[in-house]
Amino acid sequence: MSRSVFHEALRHLALLLILFAVLSPLLWLLLTAFKPYGELFNNPPTILPEAATLVNFTEGWEIGGGKGIMDSLIVSSISTLICLILGFPAAYALARRFPPHGQLSFTILSLRMMPPIVPVIGFYLLFQELALFDTYTGLIIVYTFMNLPLVIWLLAEFMRQIPKSYEEAARVDGATWFQLFRDVLLPLSLPGVLTAGILAMIFAWNEFLFALVLTGDAVITLPKALASFFLFQQPNWGQLGAIGIVAFGPLLLLSYYMQRLLIRSFSIELGGR
Amino acid sequence: MASIELQNVNKWYGNAIHAVRDISFKIEDGEFFGLLGPSGSGKTSVLRMLAGLESVTEGDILFDGVSVTDQTPQQRNIAMVFEQNALYPHMTARQNIGYPLKIRGKSKDEMDKMVGDVARMLHIDHLIDRRASQMSGGQQQRVAIARALVRRPNLLCLDEPIAHLDTLLRARLRGELKRLQRSLGTTSVIVTHDPIEAMTMTDRLAVMRDGVLQQIGSPDDIHNRPVNAFVSQFFGLHSMNLFRVDNLKESAGAFSGQLNGTHVDVPRSATGYANGLGQLLVGCRPHAVILVKEGETPPPDTFRLTGRVYVAEPLGEVTLVTIQVGDLTVQALDPRKRDYAIDEEVIVTVPQSALYAFDTGTEATIAFGSADEPLPTADLKAG
Numbered sequence: 001m002s003r004s005v006f007h008e009a010l011r012h013l014a015l016l017l018i019l020f021a022v023l024s025p026l027l028w029l030l031l032t033a034f035k036p037y038g039e040l041f042n043n044p045p046t047i048l049p050e051a052a053t054l055v056n057f058t059e060g061w062e063i064g065g066g067k068g069i070m071d072s073l074i075v076s077s078i079s080t081l082i083c084l085i086l087g088f089p090a091a092y093a094l095a096r097r098f099p100p101h102g103q104l105s106f107t108i109l110s111l112r113m114m115p116p117i118v119p120v121i122g123f124y125l126l127f128q129e130l131a132l133f134d135t136y137t138g139l140i141i142v143y144t145f146m147n148l149p150l151v152i153w154l155l156a157e158f159m160r161q162i163p164k165s166y167e168e169a170a171r172v173d174g175a176t177w178f179q180l181f182r183d184v185l186l187p188l189s190l191p192g193v194l195t196a197g198i199l200a201m202i203f204a205w206n207e208f209l210f211a212l213v214l215t216g217d218a219v220i221t222l223p224k225a226l227a228s229f230f231l232f233q234q235p236n237w238g239q240l241g242a243i244g245i246v247a248f249g250p251l252l253l254l255s256y257y258m259q260r261l262l263i264r265s266f267s268i269e270l271g272g273r
Numbered sequence: 274m275a276s277i278e279l280q281n282v283n284k285w286y287g288n289a290i291h292a293v294r295d296i297s298f299k300i301e302d303g304e305f306f307g308l309l310g311p312s313g314s315g316k317t318s319v320l321r322m323l324a325g326l327e328s329v330t331e332g333d334i335l336f337d338g339v340s341v342t343d344q345t346p347q348q349r350n351i352a353m354v355f356e357q358n359a360l361y362p363h364m365t366a367r368q369n370i371g372y373p374l375k376i377r378g379k380s381k382d383e384m385d386k387m388v389g390d391v392a393r394m395l396h397i398d399h400l401i402d403r404r405a406s407q408m409s410g411g412q413q414q415r416v417a418i419a420r421a422l423v424r425r426p427n428l429l430c431l432d433e434p435i436a437h438l439d440t441l442l443r444a445r446l447r448g449e450l451k452r453l454q455r456s457l458g459t460t461s462v463i464v465t466h467d468p469i470e471a472m473t474m475t476d477r478l479a480v481m482r483d484g485v486l487q488q489i490g491s492p493d494d495i496h497n498r499p500v501n502a503f504v505s506q507f508f509g510l511h512s513m514n515l516f517r518v519d520n521l522k523e524s525a526g527a528f529s530g531q532l533n534g535t536h537v538d539v540p541r542s543a544t545g546y547a548n549g550l551g552q553l554l555v556g557c558r559p560h561a562v563i564l565v566k567e568g569e570t571p572p573p574d575t576f577r578l579t580g581r582v583y584v585a586e587p588l589g590e591v592t593l594v595t596i597q598v599g600d601l602t603v604q605a606l607d608p609r610k611r612d613y614a615i616d617e618e619v620i621v622t623v624p625q626s627a628l629y630a631f632d633t634g635t636e637a638t639i640a641f642g643s644a645d646e647p648l649p650t651a652d653l654k655a656g
Contacts (some may be wrong), residue, residue: 169360171346172346172352173373174376183361183372187361
């Protein structure tokens with residue numbers, strides 16, 4: 001009995017240590033964001049901010065953080081939406097008309113395996129010619145190009161789990177293709193759609209290389225904005241922390257709400273079996 | 274409602290699998306038609322082609338004399354009850370039943386009335402706001418049937434609709450489905466591998482094997498006048514017993530031969546065909562077998578074999594006795610309440626008039642059990 005309590009305590013201790021190792025940089029970022037500039041260089045350093053302030057947030061927003069967040073939101077949400085709209089019917093076709101581990105399935109997924117550095121030069125030259133350099137449209141196209149294979153592949157895997165009899169029932173009931181997609185397929189594959197959407201969104205939100213090479217002064221996504229603070233000036237760690245925390249926020253909220261939605265739609269799905 | 278006609282229908286899956294081979298038949302308006310066969314016989318492919326879920330490789334399907342071969346299920350206006358997994362899991366029973374009406378643009382009031390009517394008819398009005406996951410298998414199938422009957426389809430397709438339910442429920446739904454079909458008069462086709470379902474529910478049925486139509490007829494026809502040994506074995510509550518008789522010899526106008534080294538008489542009704550064959554298959558239904566225990570006198574004019582009881586299973590009114598005759602297994606239904614010991618020696622006797630005879634090569638029927646019935650040549654499809 002006491003032995004198992006001891007084991008339990010040991011296990012919790014190990015978990016705490018791992019959590020601390022993983023979360024401490026994030027925690028430091030959070031604390032830094034609320035410290036005034038001078039306090040950052042105190043020796044010995046203070047753990048909790050002595051004179052907590054929001055000035056880092058307001059200043060950080062003005063010197064580029066605000067634009068970064070807006071641009072990132074525009075680019076990642078639109079490209080995610082396009083990925084889902086194009087990916088859904090493509091995944092349906094892949095799931096129903098092609099073998100599960102066939103050539104086409106592999107070819108589509110292999111596009112996602114390509115290191116981003118490979119197509120970036122091609123995109124740069126192409127975008128110069130097509131006047132897409134440094135535009136929202138350009139970046140949206142690139143993120144769609146990168147995320148679409150994964151979205152198709154994930155959704156197709158998910159759709160294969162849905163029994164065909166649901167679709168056949170809908171066709172027999174007289175549904176058109178559009179009605180079949182809207183009334184039966186979409187509700188049944190909602191967990192898959194949400195999962196694929198979140199992944200596409202996170203990839204686009206965090207993406208740095210394409211944004212760095214393919215945009216200039218007009219479009220500055222958040223990762224690029226954050227990086228630029230290091231490039232051109234002595235970084236203000238407080239502002240950086242504030243922007244970092246704000247950049248992290250949307251993803252945290254998205255994941256939290258989607259997780260609840262996911263659990264709900266999964267339970268409907270499983271209940272029907 | 275419509276009459277349905279299949280003209281030389283073929284179905285190929287790829288180049289290798291010829292699932293349905295040149296099938297033609299007609300289903301009358303309002304008829305309850307059965308497609309029966311073991312798994313892989315092509316019966317489900319035929320139903321799915323009728324429904325429009327599967328394309329027709331070759332041939333034509335006509336509804337009321339008009340070709341629908343290239344039409345979608347939607348255009349054909351058919352309804353279908355699937356084996357399982359058919360209710361939309363994200364909808365309640367009411368939404369499920371109302372879905373065909375909703376996509377046809379019916380008003381809310383109209384829908385509520387029609388859904389209510391059909392739900393009462395199938396005794397599911399108390400389940401109407403539940404989801405599939407909150408209903409038993411039988412209740413789900415009732416909802417699926419309600420969804421099929423809520424509108425008036427040209428054809429109702431039933432794909433093993435009650436095969437997955439437990440025995441009691443299956444028996445009850447069998448009766449209900451038959452009654453519903455009769456009162457609505459909807460042309461219906463049911464696919465089943467269960468001869469009892471086919472026998473009890475349908476007006477006429479088609480027996481299939483390996484994509485080939487074996488026989489079409491009323492349940493009575495198929496039970497009592499099977500066209501070949503396969504149909505006789507497959508159809509019926511209990512399989513027909515089949516014996517192969519070799520070394521046929523004629524003496525005084527009657528044939529006899531060798532079975533497992535025993536001398537047996539061949540049915541007289543087969544005499545005309547037995548000439549020159551050398552061998553044939555003799556068959557009998559288990560209920561025609563009369564078991565003779567040691568010390569009893571065998572009835573006269575019977576086909577006789579001696580064997581040992583393998584096992585006896587009381588079925589209430591009758592006892593199903595399995596007898597081992599050499600390496601042959603024979604089943605008998607004994608209406609008398611008698612006890613059989615395992616390995617007890619018994620004589621299997623079958624009245625001459627109850628014997629069937631089949632050709633050993635083609636398995637085609639040569640002679641029927643109940644005396645002088647004519648061969649159903651019109652419905653006979655060579656295998």
